[in-house]
Amino acid sequence: MKFQATDISQTASAATVIFDALRKAIIQGDLADGEPLRQEEIAKAFHTSRFPVREALTRLEQQGLVKTQRYKGAVVATLSMQEAGEVFDLRAKLEADVIRQAVPNMTPDTLQSAEACLEKFAASDDPMIWGQLNRKFHGALYSVSGMPYHVQVIENAMDRVDRHLRAQLVMSGGVDRSTEEHRAILTACTAGEAETAARLTFAHIQDAKASLQAQLQSAS
Incomplete structure (x- = not known):
């Protein structure tokens, strides 16, 4: 997956940092339609737990940028x-x-x-x-x-x-x-x-x- 990560292990607003980074990557097309957004992989890239990742993905889903699919988890939403x-x-x-x-x-x-x-x-x-x-x-x-x-x-x-x-x-x-x-x-x-x-x-x-x-x- 292509996005700009940073070490936020000591950052209080970890979910916001992850949300902003993933949102930017999706809008700019660095993350393609249908690309999986694996929580463990994202958490590792940002040096944090999966909890802020899950919160960030939920916020992205509320904006229509991410969808949760059965058996696949979160993926970048495809535009019909x-x-x-x-x-x-x-x-x-x-x-x-x-x-x-x-x-x-x-x-x-x-x-x-x-x-x-x-x-x-x-x-x-x-x-x-x-x-x-x-x-x-x-x-x-x-x-x-x-x-x-x-x-x-x-x-x-x-x-x-x-x-x-x-x-x-x-x-x-x-x-x-x-x-x-x-x-x-x-x-x-x-x-x-x-x-x-x-x-x-x-x-x-x-x-x-x-x-x-x-x-x-x-x-x-």
């Missing part, structure tokens, strides 16, 4: 086309609402932060940071929405599909199109056009959904 569609439909609705509320509260600093992420995304040729920059772009715009619970739900939903989106961008050459869509959203935000920003955000996420589902279909 149906589930991908549900995740993106949820994101499209929530993110349109959030950005609609955020636009009137956006300051020059807010817009500059989002633009900086957009430019880095457009200039990068490293697939491993595309997902991170994409999330930072949207997160910068949503940060002033005053809807922290909605934003947290969006973050959890993005965790579920992040590694698949990165692969889709690589295989479909979708970075340029995503950049254009991001620019259009940012332009609407800069102009204070909340409804336009909401409409473009909804369409942007639905476009990503269609592209990812096509990629999953071709791979099946």
Whole structure:
């Protein structure tokens, strides 16, 4: 199994450290769909007992990143086309609402932060940071929405599909199109056009959904 381990034998929050490390490895694709997550092996890597490992796996299962299978134990959850569609439909609705509320509260600093992420995304040729920059772009715009619970739900939903989106961008050459869509959203935000920003955000996420589902279909 591929993940970044550390010695946490003296760490009080061992479960949190393990949770963060495994979550990162799953989102980045270092741990593949269906890969077993053996408690004993993970505990040995982190120099701890199995109890914090079990707690970390339970938290990951609650986020939909891990599933427990009979006879196999915990494995990295596989994303089906149906589930991908549900995740993106949820994101499209929530993110349109959030950005609609955020636009009137956006300051020059807010817009500059989002633009900086957009430019880095457009200039990068490293697939491993595309997902991170994409999330930072949207997160910068949503940060002033005053809807922290909605934003947290969006973050959890993005965790579920992040590694698949990165692969889709690589295989479909979708970075340029995503950049254009991001620019259009940012332009609407800069102009204070909340409804336009909401409409473009909804369409942007639905476009990503269609592209990812096509990629999953071709791979099946």
